[in-house]
Structure formats: structure tokens, C-alpha cells
Amino acid sequence: MTATLIPATLAFREDGTPFSPTFGDVYHSPSGAFEQADFVFLKGNDLPERWQKQRIFTVLETGFGLGVNFLTTWAAWRADPARCERLHFVSVEKHPFAREDLRAVLATVTAQAPRSEFAALAQQLAQAWPMLVPGTHRLEFEGGRVTLTLTFGDAVEALPKMWLRADAIYLDGFAPAKNPELWSPAIFKALARVAGEGATFATWSSAGDVKRALEQNGFEFRKTPGFSGKWAMLTGRFAPRWRVRRYEPPMPMPLAERHAVVIGAGLAGSALVERLAARGWRVTLLERHSAPAFEASGNPAGVFHPLISRDDSSASRITRAGFLYALQRWAALDALGHAPTRSHAGLLHLATDDESRAVSAALASFGYPNEFVHGVDREQAQALAGVELAQGGWFYPLGGAIDPASLCRAQIAAASAYSGAQVETRYGVPVGKLERNGDAWQVFDDKGTLITQAGAVIFANAHDAARAAALDFAPTRSVRGQLTLVDESTLAALRVPVIGDGYAVPLDGGVTLAGATYEVDDTNLDLRAPGHVENLERVALMLPELAAAAEPSTGWRGRVALRCVASDRMPMIGQLGDETAARQDAQRLSGAWPLDLPRTPGLYGAFAFGSRGLVWAALGAELIASQLEGEPWPLERELAEQIDPARFLQRALRQRSL
Incomplete structure (x- = not known):
């Protein structure tokens, strides 16, 4: 089971420096957040010089915090005419700020920034900030040329699961004495798995345990004067004298032409x-x-939503990541003037069987934000749907239906x-x-x-x-799916898609899409009356008013498509x-x-x-x-x-x- 995220608490010291009550430490030096990031992490990794004339350059950071290191790196990339074509910044954060708290703290920090552009970049970051659900989130800026891959979770667990080739490493976080897990041997072992050839690192810490962990995992270091009078910091590079990993981190496919x-x-x-x-x-x-x-992509509509399970299974985690990333890509299409046709009022999942009722009962314990999912009883669900429903369940505010x-x-x-x-x-x-x-x-x-x-x-x-x-x-099978189109029924008042044991989707003109059959290894594309009956009976168990729908004199309309599924789904x-x-x-x-x-x-x-x-x-x-x-x-x-x-x-x- 994925651990529940605990957001960071917004707090400040008397001098106005952002402070973490959880760790009892400040987020940055009182002498300047952006100045510290530039001195320690950019200059400590010889940036921007090392990314110049490169196609792709990847920075890996151990603690995102306020995002100051990312903003400083982004600003340096923007200001460099010889910058790399694509900049990737990868980071992990155990206690991320909620969006409004991040917006507030960055407003305070950027007010003291050395350049005015930091405020505008901070606004873009806050606007794109993901909802607080565990897992990896991919955010794109500058038309995709700057990508932030951000994992919400414990770095000890998250870093070994990341797969990348790091060109520069920012060792950041609260002090080793305050947050020893972030400076533990497991962290440095994970960094050694993904450090590229000649990768550099920098950190403001010069603690003995940090130096020993670096040496044990193939990093060479040197001590240099620290920021704002601090006695020392560490910089260095990945230069193992023995084999420290089983697999080499990923490289681009060698091609004569892309x-x-x-x-x-x-x-x-x-x-x-x-x-x-x-x-x-x-x-x-x-x-x-x-x-x-x-x-199958030509169906009149398809529903989109995450998958909730009691154990937060792999399927749930993959579907959650896919759902959140799809929403970002669709928003980007909207901004480019290529908006797909989709609904924006949410989606209801009704608790129609024992498993879904168990999920509904346990939903509050998962700690998901309301903007991702929240439980609804029957009356609340009916108010959202606009029609009579047989039971409650949960509501995805950002789910819905789309014309594929x-x-x-x-x-x-x-x-x-x-x-x-x-x-x-x-x-x-x-x-x-x-x-x-x-x-x-x-x-x-x-x-x-x-x-x-x-x-x-x-x-x-x-x-x-x-x-x-x-x-x-590649054990794949064909699954026949027949849809039914219901004209002129009491379901014309349906406001949002409803799923459970079947689904009902409101379409234009008062039409309701009901479906779908699931017939394995049946490749016949003809419409069948029993398939329509099955669709309507299952949907009527969720939306009782459908039981009174009369069959048109010309018969039900619909569509058949074949889905391709693997044996493990x-x-x-x-x-x-x-x-x-x-x-x-x-x-x-x-x-x-x-x-x-x-x-x-x-x-x-x-x-x-x-x-x-x-x-x-x-x-x-x-x-x-x-x-x-x-x-x-x-x-x-x-x-x-x-x-x-x-x-x-x-x-x-x-x-x-x-």
C-alpha cells in the first residue's frame, strides 16, 4: 500500500525564512534562497557551461522543497543562448506543499530574489503544480523544452525506482542531523545507479557521513568554501574505481536519423x-x-478516470499516473487550439458490488485530495447526476467522457x-x-x-x-464490445457519466450511451439484440429510470468494436x-x-x-x-x-x- 502523503506545513522564522516544523530546519539560507542555489548547485556543477551545446541534459535533485533550485536552474537555462535543447529536472519530495501554500511561500521568497523573472517562473510552477497524490508527476514548461519530473514520496523508496541518466546531481534537503534518512547510504547507492559517465554533484553539506557515503559509492569529492561565509561545501563527480552497479542507466537509441x-x-x-x-x-x-x-477509438464517447483499489495496486498506480498526465496533455492541446471534445463536469463511480463497496468504505483513509476523488452518498450522487441512482459511491471531479x-x-x-x-x-x-x-x-x-x-x-x-x-x-485476445444508444428517455437529464456495473454517458441531443458488453474471443461486428438488452439491464441497476425505457420501433441503435487485451489485463x-x-x-x-x-x-x-x-x-x-x-x-x-x-x-x- 502506497503511504499517504502528508503535506508540508507553511511556517516562517522571525526573520521571514521559510521553516519546517516537522524537521526543525529552514528551507534555505537567510542570506538568500536564489543566491544559495546559484552558488552551491549551479556553480558547484559547472552550470550552465556543462549543458551548453548538448541536446539533452538531466539534473537529479534529492529534495524539491520550495522548488528554488529548479527555478534557478530554469532561469539560467532561459538566459543561456548556448543552452541544451531539452532540460530535464528530476526531483523527489516527501512532504510537498499544497498549491496555495506553495504559491504563498514562493511569493515571499521571490520578493527577495535578485531578478524579477523569478516571480513569473514561480507563478508558472504554482499554476502547473500537481495535486497531492503519491507517485511521479511530469510537468512541462517552455513548450516541453524544460521538463520537471517530480515524485511525491519518501526518497529512500522513490529514488531506487527512478530510471534516468543524471548529468548533474543536487544533494539538497534538511541537515543530516535533522533528516538523516535523506543522507543515508541507501540514497547514495541509488544515486550511483543512475549517475551518468562524468556526472557531477554538489551539496552545501560537508558532514563526515556524507563524505564517506560518497566515497563508498564511487564519487570523488573536494571541499570548497561554502555559501555566505559557511566554512565548506562539497563538489565532485562520479568516477568509480570498481563496478558499483549491475545495469548502466538509459542511453538514447543510436540512430542515423531520428x-x-x-x-x-x-x-x-x-x-x-x-x-x-x-x-x-x-x-x-x-x-x-x-x-x-x-x-475501438471511433466509439461515440469513452470514459476517463483513475482506478481506485484498496491496496493501491500496480494497475491503480499506473492508471493514476496516466490519468493525471493525460489531463495535462489535453490541456496543452486546448491551449494550442486543438481541443478534443470532452466533458468537464466530473464522473461518478457507483459502489455496485462487494469490492467497490469496500473501496467506498475505505476511501477516506487513503488521504486523497477532494479534487482527485471523494466519496458521495446516494443523495449527493443524485444531486451531481441529475437523475435517480440506486446507490452512492465516489466522484472524480476531473474525470468525464471524451470523443476518442x-x-x-x-x-x-x-x-x-x-x-x-x-x-x-x-x-x-x-x-x-x-x-x-x-x-x-x-x-x-x-x-x-x-x-x-x-x-x-x-x-x-x-x-x-x-x-x-x-x-x-504476446498473449493478447480480442474482446467484443457492443454499445447501445438510447434516444428520448428520462436519462436525457443525466449530467455526468456514471460507471459501475456498466456505464451511462450523456451525449448531445439528449442521447445516452450505455455499455458495454465484454465478449472474449468474439470478433463478430454485427449488432445483436441480446447485447442491447444486457447493456440496458446492467445500467438500469444503477439508473433505475432506464428500466422504463421503451425499445424504439426501429430497434436500438449502437456500435460494435473490438478491444485488444493481454492475459494480465x-x-x-x-x-x-x-x-x-x-x-x-x-x-x-x-x-x-x-x-x-x-x-x-x-x-x-x-x-x-x-x-x-x-x-x-x-x-x-x-x-x-x-x-x-x-x-x-x-x-x-x-x-x-x-x-x-x-x-x-x-x-x-x-x-x-x-
Whole structure:
């Protein structure tokens, strides 16, 4: 179970310096927050000189606090004409401030800043500040050129789960005597796992335990005069004289040209096109149908919401991260003038079975903020829904429904509009097979004609992905889902989507979308009367007024689509395993972990999203783009391994079934 977040308490000392009652220490030197950040962390890591003329530069920080180090780094990047193309700043915070408290404390701190621009940057940070739920949050600034990856949680637990290659390390936090866990050997061991070759570090602390931990984990240090008369601080670099880690941190994929082929223009494929184009990639999108979002992504509406479980399972954590990241990406599309069609009034989840009733009863103990989710009784739920309901449950204020096709079109349009974008969309092109040619993959159609070639190919074509990628260890199945459209009923007053044992979504014109059937291994696309009856009966258990709805003389309207699901109900996102190489080395790999597995160079997958494509697609696209670029991953490595397409290959190796 993920620990409940305890927010920081807003407090100040008599001299106006922000202070933590929890740790009994100040957040920065009374001589100046931004001056201290510049002296200790930027100059201590030879910045901005070290990031100049680099494409990507990554800073890792051990304690975010007020965000002063991030703001100082961001301001230095903005002021540097020779700056790196993309700046990543990764940090962890056990006790984050609530948004309004952060806004208030930064207003006080920036009032004393040496430059006026810090106030404007602080406002942007406060505006983008995530809600206080555990896990990793990805925030983008400067059109994505400055990315803040922020993990809310205990650094001792969070840092070992991060996956990145750090170029500079900011060792910050409350004093070792006040917060010894943040300076413990486990922290320095985690830093040694992700420090890049030649990575530097800096810290204001020169405590003996800190120096010993640095040396034990492969860091060289030197003492220099500290800030504002402080006797000493430490700077240095990662230069191990012996092997200190099993795996090397991620590197960008070596490519002659950053060109990727994306196969499939549904939710997964269109998100990939947008995320890659935003990074300046040339993208060729191939779709066998005549337009995007032709299959399951073409349903009239889909619901989006997190997943709440009593044990905060991996599925819940991944879905929470995907939901929050999707909201950010959709807001960015809105700002670019490519707004998808979606609702903004929230979503109700009714407690319709024993498991959901147990979740509802335990919801208050999870400590989630009300803006994320809160429980509602039957009367409160009815007031939100505008119709009679059979029970209460919980409410997601930021959940809702979206037109998936409008989202796909918005992402492709946004990708094509980026400065320097090179996006080619080719519809009506079925992919038959791939062949390796040197360092590139050649893509052929179903008649054997060469379509295109590129160093990277990403399969986002659901049911066809395993076939086209020639995967044996990708146990996916087709699930038939039939929707029902209800015209002119008492449910026309429904204000928000309602889910539980089925779902009901209000559409324009008083139409209600009810669904959906779940028929495994049934690929028939014909509408069936029993499917409509099943949909309406299940939804009527939640919305009793639907029981009185009369069947139209022409019969119920609806739509059938096929979902692609893996046997464990988790998506397949990331680099594909090399099954041929694994077979040849099966004995050695019998105890393999995901990072031990051989991978097929340049082949990736984003498929088997089931019914959660709306909340998984954007995060999955960001993860694959990060893997291609060697950037920090947007979620914890252990969660990425839960959705790794090679996980079934790993299980086969461990079971010695190869």
C-alpha cells in the first residue's frame, strides 16, 4: 500500500525564512534562497557551461522543497543562448506543499530574489503544480523544452525506482542531523545507479557521513568554501574505481536519423505521433483504414478516470499516473487550439458490488485530495447526476467522457503544427511484414511492396501488433464490445457519466450511451439484440429510470468494436524483446530481470490497452519517446516493468518453457 502523503506545513522564522516544523530546519539560507542555489548547485556543477551545446541534459535533485533550485536552474537555462535543447529536472519530495501554500511561500521568497523573472517562473510552477497524490508527476514548461519530473514520496523508496541518466546531481534537503534518512547510504547507492559517465554533484553539506557515503559509492569529492561565509561545501563527480552497479542507466537509441514509423492511428498511435513530433522527430504514420480512430477509438464517447483499489495496486498506480498526465496533455492541446471534445463536469463511480463497496468504505483513509476523488452518498450522487441512482459511491471531479476520434485528430493536428515538424500520414496502407536492412527496418504492405523504412518502428495497431511484430510471447485476445444508444428517455437529464456495473454517458441531443458488453474471443461486428438488452439491464441497476425505457420501433441503435487485451489485463508498452536471441541463450536467461532481456533494436509496442486507452495512451507514448531519447522515464521503473511487452518472454524464460 502506497503511504499517504502528508503535506508540508507553511511556517516562517522571525526573520521571514521559510521553516519546517516537522524537521526543525529552514528551507534555505537567510542570506538568500536564489543566491544559495546559484552558488552551491549551479556553480558547484559547472552550470550552465556543462549543458551548453548538448541536446539533452538531466539534473537529479534529492529534495524539491520550495522548488528554488529548479527555478534557478530554469532561469539560467532561459538566459543561456548556448543552452541544451531539452532540460530535464528530476526531483523527489516527501512532504510537498499544497498549491496555495506553495504559491504563498514562493511569493515571499521571490520578493527577495535578485531578478524579477523569478516571480513569473514561480507563478508558472504554482499554476502547473500537481495535486497531492503519491507517485511521479511530469510537468512541462517552455513548450516541453524544460521538463520537471517530480515524485511525491519518501526518497529512500522513490529514488531506487527512478530510471534516468543524471548529468548533474543536487544533494539538497534538511541537515543530516535533522533528516538523516535523506543522507543515508541507501540514497547514495541509488544515486550511483543512475549517475551518468562524468556526472557531477554538489551539496552545501560537508558532514563526515556524507563524505564517506560518497566515497563508498564511487564519487570523488573536494571541499570548497561554502555559501555566505559557511566554512565548506562539497563538489565532485562520479568516477568509480570498481563496478558499483549491475545495469548502466538509459542511453538514447543510436540512430542515423531520428525517424520513426508508427503503425496504427488510434489512441495509442496518435499519442505517439504527437509526443515524438514534439521532440523534433520525423514521423511516418501508417493506418490501414481511410482515417484515424476507425476501430475501438471511433466509439461515440469513452470514459476517463483513475482506478481506485484498496491496496493501491500496480494497475491503480499506473492508471493514476496516466490519468493525471493525460489531463495535462489535453490541456496543452486546448491551449494550442486543438481541443478534443470532452466533458468537464466530473464522473461518478457507483459502489455496485462487494469490492467497490469496500473501496467506498475505505476511501477516506487513503488521504486523497477532494479534487482527485471523494466519496458521495446516494443523495449527493443524485444531486451531481441529475437523475435517480440506486446507490452512492465516489466522484472524480476531473474525470468525464471524451470523443476518442476528436482526441486522435487533435493530437495528429498538433504534431503537424509543431515548429520544424515532419509528420507524414498515410491512410489506407495495411502493413504486412517488416525486414531488417542494416540499421533500419523496412516496412512492406500486405502485397510485399516496400512502404517506407526507418530506424525505429512502433506497433500501435492493437490486434495486429503481435502478428506484424512476429511475437510469440504476446498473449493478447480480442474482446467484443457492443454499445447501445438510447434516444428520448428520462436519462436525457443525466449530467455526468456514471460507471459501475456498466456505464451511462450523456451525449448531445439528449442521447445516452450505455455499455458495454465484454465478449472474449468474439470478433463478430454485427449488432445483436441480446447485447442491447444486457447493456440496458446492467445500467438500469444503477439508473433505475432506464428500466422504463421503451425499445424504439426501429430497434436500438449502437456500435460494435473490438478491444485488444493481454492475459494480465495490463497494456504492452515499451521496447520489444528479441525472442530469437532469448531462445538461443535461454539457460543463462532463466533468472533474467527485465533489464537483462535481449531487445530487438528499434522495435517498440503500444497496444493491448483494453478499455483504458484514454488514460494509458499519452503516458505510454511519453514512456516510449523517453526510451528512444534516453530521457528520464515518466513513471517508476517497477511500474514500467509491469507493462513491458517483454514481460511474457521473461516469464517463459523463468519457467524454462523455451
